[in-house]
Amino acid sequence: MTMQRHFDEELQQLKNDILKMGALAQEAIINSVDSLKNRDKAAAQKVLDADIEMDRLELFIDDKCLDLIALHQPMARDLRFITTAIKLNAELERIGDLAVDGGYPEARRGGAAHDRRSHPGFYQRRHGAG
Numbered sequence: 823m824t825m826q827r828h829f830d831e832e833l834q835q836l837k838n839d840i841l842k843m844g845a846l847a848q849e850a851i852i853n854s855v856d857s858l859k860n861r862d863k864a865a866a867q868k869v870l871d872a873d874i875e876m877d878r879l880e881l882f883i884d885d886k887c888l889d890l891i892a893l894h895q896p897m898a899r900d901l902r903f904i905t906t907a908i909k910l911n912a913e914l915e916r917i918g919d920l921a922v923d924g925g926y927p928e929a930r931r932g933g934a935a936h937d938r939r940s941h942p943g944f945y946q947r948r949h950g951a952g
Contacts (some may be wrong), residue, residue, distance in 0.1 A: 829894045833903065836890065839883050840907055841851050843914045850921035858924060869921050878912040883911045 850872045857866035887908045890896065896904060 825894070829890070829896070829900075832890060832894075833900060836883070836886055836904070836907055839886070840880065840910060840914075843876060843879055843911060845881065846879070847914045847917040847921070848873050849887070850876070850918045851924075854921040854924040869924075873918050874920045878916050880911055880915040883909065887911075 850869050853865040853868045854873070856862050857869060887904050890904055891901070894900075
């Protein structure tokens with residue numbers, strides 16, 4: 823397999839991961855609204871569970887973007903796409919966090935456990951440890 827073909831496949835996978843992150847964010851917002859509107863504890867728990875997955879996916883996408891830049895030294899359009907993916911990734915993860923904040927009162931009433939500090943990568947991202 824040529825390097826360019828390998829790079830193109832990795833870019834396509836990055837696009838798919840960003841789309842997955844967007845779908846998770848959309849689902850989290852829907853479940854957050856449902857949990858508040860209907861006092862649905864199960865929907866609140868879904869928001870919390872999705873947030874954990876989104877946090878993991880955010881770290882994976884960030885690492886993938888940095889690897890693509892470092893290993894392939896992309897030019898022009900590909901570099902713009904990767905840098906946009908980094909920014910979009912952070913915003914989508916933030917949407918997930920906001921969904922948790924919106925649905926969290928219902929989750930607490932339902933006894934759902936959620937502590938952001940226990941999420942994978944929390945300490946590293948917040949304190950620069952790695």
